[in-house]
Amino acid sequence: MIFRYLAYLPxxxxxxxxxxLLSPALAGLSMLSGPRLAGVLQWFSxxxxxxxxxxxxxxxxxxxxxxxxxxxxxxxCWICRNPAHGWQSELxxxxxxGSIIIRQMVTETPKNQWYVIETARGVRFFCWKRDRPLFxxxxxxxxxxxxxxxxxxxxxxxxxxxxxxxxxxxxx
Numbered sequence: 001m002i003f004r005y006l007a008y009l010p011x012x013x014x015x016x017x018x019x020x021l022l023s024p025a026l027a028g029l030s031m032l033s034g035p036r037l038a039g040v041l042q043w044f045s046x047x048x049x050x051x052x053x054x055x056x057x058x059x060x061x062x063x064x065x066x067x068x069x070x071x072x073x074x075x076x077c078w079i080c081r082n083p084a085h086g087w088q089s090e091l092x093x094x095x096x097x098g099s100i101i102i103r104q105m106v107t108e109t110p111k112n113q114w115y116v117i118e119t120a121r122g123v124r125f126f127c128w129k130r131d132r133p134l135f136x137x138x139x140x141x142x143x144x145x146x147x148x149x150x151x152x153x154x155x156x157x158x159x160x161x162x163x164x165x166x167x168x169x170x171x172x
Contacts, residue, residue, distance in 0.1 A: 001116075001126050005145060005158075008092045012084070012160050015091075019044045019083035027051065027075035035075070043086030044079060047152040051075040053082075085157055093155030094125045094146050101148065115148040117156065127159070138164050
């Protein structure tokens with residue numbers, strides 16, 4: 001489990017860095033072609049929604065009916081908020097079909113989640129999530145392993161996420 005995770009880490013870091021670097025150009029391309037990037041370009045963002053996913057999911061700060069530079073900026077921010085999720089799912093992910101959680105530990109204080117999951121073929125993988133309180137309602141969101149639920153319905157995507165979030169209820 002751990003070996004596979006560490007072996008994928010360099011590729012993941014490259015994909016995430018590329019997502020950040022290419023986000024302005026990808027958002028610009030979307031201004032010409034629509035909110036869903038074509039083919040593997042969608043892998044730089046999320047597979048379960050398009051570049052206007054923040055609006056559809058009701059994420060604070062994302063607005064409907066934007067145009068021009070404001071829409072371009074919002075789509076750039078969406079790519080940066082969800083960098084390389086498509087790569088993390090399709091290339092580095094674990095298959096969701098037939099997978100089962102074989103061990104689960106969840107604590108509330110501090111908010112800590114640990115899962116061991118097994119694919120239909122018997123391959124085990126893990127998910128560890130921790131929300132560490134910071135200040136003013138902000139938390140440090142730490143996710144490692146593969147996400148315990150499949151957002152796209154096909155794969156558990158690889159997770160290496162460290163960043164702030166506003167409240168404990170925001171696990172997206």
